Amino acid sequence: MTKADIVNWILENKEVKASKRDVSKLVNRIFEIISEEITNGDDNHKIQISGFGTFIVKKRAPKIGRNPKTKEEKLIPERFGISFKVGKKLHRKLNGE
Structure with a gap:
C-alpha cells in the first residue's frame, strides 16, 4: 500500500x-x-501507536562483515535500525481472533 x-x-x-x-x-x-x-530520539527510543504497534529504534553493534567475492573482512560500524512490534489488537485481527 x-x-x-x-x-x-x-x-x-x-x-x-x-x-x-x-x-x-x-x-x-x-x-x-x-x-x-x-x-x-536516542537508542531504544519507542513510538507506540495504540491498537497498531510500536516502532523501536535499536542500536546495532559493530561487526565484521565479509565480501563474498574477495573474502576480504571489513568492519561494519555501529548503526541504528528500526524494528516493529505488532500491537495485541492488530495481532488478533491478523489471526482472525
Whole structure:
C-alpha cells in the first residue's frame, strides 16, 4: 500500500469531507511526524501507536562483515535500525481472533 492508496482509501470513506489535497497533506504530515520522532530520539527510543504497534529504534553493534567475492573482512560500524512490534489488537485481527 502506498501513500496514494492511503489517501484514496480515506477519501472513499463517506464521513470524510476534505479535498484530496488536504488529505494528502495530512497523510504526509503524519509520516513526517513519525520520521522526526524516530530520528530525534536516542537508542531504544519507542513510538507506540495504540491498537497498531510500536516502532523501536535499536542500536546495532559493530561487526565484521565479509565480501563474498574477495573474502576480504571489513568492519561494519555501529548503526541504528528500526524494528516493529505488532500491537495485541492488530495481532488478533491478523489471526482472525
